Structures are given as C-alpha cells and as structure tokens.
Amino acid sequence: MSQPISRPWRVIIEAVPRSGAWNMAIDRAVMESVGDGHAPPTLRFYQWQPAAISLGKGQPAAVADHERCAADGVDVVRRPTGGWAIFHTDELTYSVAAHAEEPVVAGPLLEAYKHLSAGLIAGLRHLGLDAMLAPPLQSSEKSGLMACFEVPYNNEITVNGLKLMGSAQARSQRRLLQHGSLPLSGDVGRAAQYLVFPDESARLALAERLRAHATTASAAAGRPITYEEAADAMLRGFTDALHLTFAPGDLTESELRRAAELVETGGIVV
Secondary structure, three states, rough: OOOOOOOOEEEEOOOOOOOHHHHHEEEEEHHHHHHOOOOOOOEEEOOOOEEEEEEEEEEEEEEHOOOHHHHHHEEEEEOOOOOOOEEEEEEEEEEEEEEEEOOOOOHHHHHHHHHHHHOOOOOOHHOOEEEEEEEOHHHHHHHOOOOOOOOOOEEEEEEEOOEEEEEEEEOOOOEEEEEEEEEEEOOOHHHHHHHHHOOOOHHHHHHHHHHHHHHOHHHHHOOOHHHHHHHHHHHHHHHHHHOEEEOOOOOOOOHHHHHHHHHHHHEOOO
C-alpha cells in the first residue's frame, strides 16, 4: 500500500444533493482512494435528495419500514459504519477519509474520534452553539435503541444536554472513514415514521423520545442555519481546532467510477 499523501487536506463542499446510495458509495470510494495514497486526506460536506434512512453496517434491514419508505419516496441504504438508523433530510453531513497513520487520526479509534470531534465542536461554536461531548451512557440506557438520535451516546455532541451530532467510524486496511450528521431544521422525531414497530403507540413513543433528547442546529441557535453557513463554519472549526490546511477540490474520475460500481454492486441499497 502507498504511503499517505501529506497535507494540505482536500475539502469538497457539494452544492447539489445526491441520493443516499451515491452518498454512501462516494464516502467508501474516497476512503479507498485516500487510504491507498491516491488522494490527500479529505473532508467532504454533502446533502441528501431524496430523504433517506441509513442503517448501520450490522443493523438488520427489517428495522426499516420499507413499505412506508417506498410510499413516501424515502431511500433505505446501508452505511459502511456502525450504529443505528438515521433519517437524513434537511441536514449537513460531513465525512473524513484519511490513511490511518495520518497524524490527526492516528492511534486508537476513540482518540481519533475525539480529535475529529474537537473540529466539529469548534465549528458549532462558530455557529454560536455551546457544544460539548456527551458523557458515557449507562448499560441500561443502551438496551433497545433503534434510532441514532434516540439518546446522546458516548462522546457524541450535545447542546444544552440535547444530542445535536452523531458520528460513526470505520477502519479497513489502514483506511479510515468517519462521517456524521448535523440536522439543520425540521422535526427530529420524523425517523420514527420509517421504522418498524409492533404498534403505533410504540412508534409515537420513539418519536417523543427523539424530540425529548435531540435537537437541530436552527432550533438550538434560535435562528435559521443554512447548509452553506454550516459548511463554512465546520470548515473553519476543523482549520482552527486541528491546525489543518485545506485546498478546495473535487472528486476524481477514478473515485466517481468506483462509486458508480459500488452503487451497482455494493449492496448499498437495502
């Protein structure tokens, strides 16, 4: 395997939303390209169209209510990272792809996660949000979880005690990918509409738990926050907190070809 390309990092701010399948395929294609030394470490910001439910790598497909999703035009896709179901719409999603020996992400998974979280928290503070890492959950709080924003999980980012950002990480053959969601607006309980429950009362209960434990950037700030403003703030946060230099870039032709191959054959659509 090639040695990682040194800084500056590439930053890609996508102006046009993509489908869930393409977003997940691109994240994986960039992880492979960067990890194999064909591209510099990459920070990517992107959006989703249409709305999508993404399931964690090991989460059963039966968790999603495929009939409801199809009726409402909601994609169901699988992430290359772990965790629970996330409903993607009206949000900024970030992804970081790097060789596992890149200084910012070198070392144990949790250490890399906390380093990158420092950049996220700095970015949120540029938006006027007093963000911090959540304390570890008790074992009893982890049982029976279905949706990613149901409770603030270990070391996830909160504002005023409410979960604001969830992230997940994967490493494979010295390649690292971390991505996560910043909900910008809307009803944080919407994910419950697209998951399977034994009855409607259970669905309503999850929606209420989501609303009680999570928030959006706009709600936390008390003003509308756009995708463009959030992307700019998060880039500034990564620059300031992690002392990184960024150069604007685009996906390479080989990354786009690999993503197209993954969309067709990678088992991303559930």
